[in-house]
Amino acid sequence: MLFHASAAAFATFQPCRSSGWKIASLLFCSVFSSGFLLRDSVADQRPPNVIVILADDLGWGDVSCYGAKAIETPHIDALAANGLRFTDGYCSASTCTPTRYSLLTGTYAFRVKGTGIAPPNSPALIQPGTPTLASIFQDAGYRTAVIGKWHLGLGTKETGPDWNGLLKPGPREIGFDHCFLLPTTNDRVPQVFVENHRVRNLDPDDPLWVGNKKPSDDHPTGITHRDSLKMNWSHGHNATIHNGISRIGFYTGGHAARYRDEDLADTWVEQSLQWIDQNREQPFFLFFSSHDIHVPRVPHERFQGVTPLGPRGDCIVELDWCVGELVAYLKRHNLNEQTLIVFCSDNGPVLDDGYADDAIEKLGDHRPGGPFRGGKYNVFEAGTRTPLITSWPGKISPGVSNQIVCTIDFSASFARLIGENLPQDAFLDSIDVLDAMIGTQGGKGRRDLIVQDNGQSGNLGFRQGKWKLVRHKNKRATNVNLRLAPQPFPEHQLFDLEADPGERHDLSAQHPEVMSAMIAGLDAQIEAGRTR
């Protein structure tokens, strides 16, 4: 018979930190076997593998299990059908870098300067030795890897990334045993893979140079060679050309190391399965960091044109294929009941994000943000309300949850799952919502949550129960998106998300006492420097 995780079982699961997963697994087994009949005792003799699948720029309404009709995402839907689908799941920010920073460090990125969208030559934003989600797993004896988009910088503060030498510090210095990366983000240079500390396939006779300024007068760019592009740019994204697509930033050299955009998803899957193959004798933590569906949206040829939504929709289907490949592998190797999968996105949707790829023209009735307002770059709900699904066959009862959980909570929650204690001086805003994430009866999510847009703009969203305070400190940062016309915002707005999920009716005048209490509550959480 199947058994389900119980709060009592997890509460009493306290493996010895220093003795690794084997002792932990014995305790794990004994805790469960004392109260439940195990279906497969072999499968439960160790703590679970954990895979976090982070999509990029995927909206709440972009997958069919969240209501999309124009496309089908059967593999993501299957995760949801067999697991928990959260209606109120969040990422920390409406842009890539701060959500990734918070996901790994468990600390709100707005507290830390320099955590806005990272430029191509950004140094490592998380300093060596910083406790992270990955290091929690590593301390517990897990094998750990990040495969896919990084966008959290590489190299020292003094030098930034040494593209032709050792690229460190980076993931390896903060808890990952292995990394295979798209080092920045694919609309920025350079288009090379980083495997552990080096650019893969780099020919020393063709060194890689990356910079902010045009390296020579005759360097082809999206401006000078616009007619040659296979995907035209719409704004920005008009510097160095690679694979017929111009990017943000300039680079030269490293030609043998350059990848084809069309092969990114296949590469993430291939590298992930290879790494799991080599490490599955131990418990493992894999951070599968997809580049889909960030711009430039260039899916593999076999996915091109498969949806009516153009490249944006085609990339969603490619992402769904990746999920299917990972799950199929786990099933093939009888690992699926030993593996907790979390699927989520790093920020909300955007249509035209710098390339003319028909995202607007072919949108039709599709609503990337579902019923929510806004999207990428802003602090309305669609910016950070993300598809969030947890799946652990045999442990998580299938269902739908309206508990508030956030990517920033993975650290505290998974720490308890594997019996690790969080250091007092780290993971300052990560809340243990494990019971909500695995659907323990009565398991509660967060009471409140702060979300941000990018960097230290001061624009924040503050959710508390049904209430949402929207704060625009930088009123010019209106972050036009999804056909919203530019408009100045008042410093504070108040919305009732139950009655008005689309954040259309500012209730600050009707509920001044709620408004002032929420402003005070938000200010207090900022001032305190931590919420855990």
Ligand code: CA
């Ligand atoms: Ca993103």
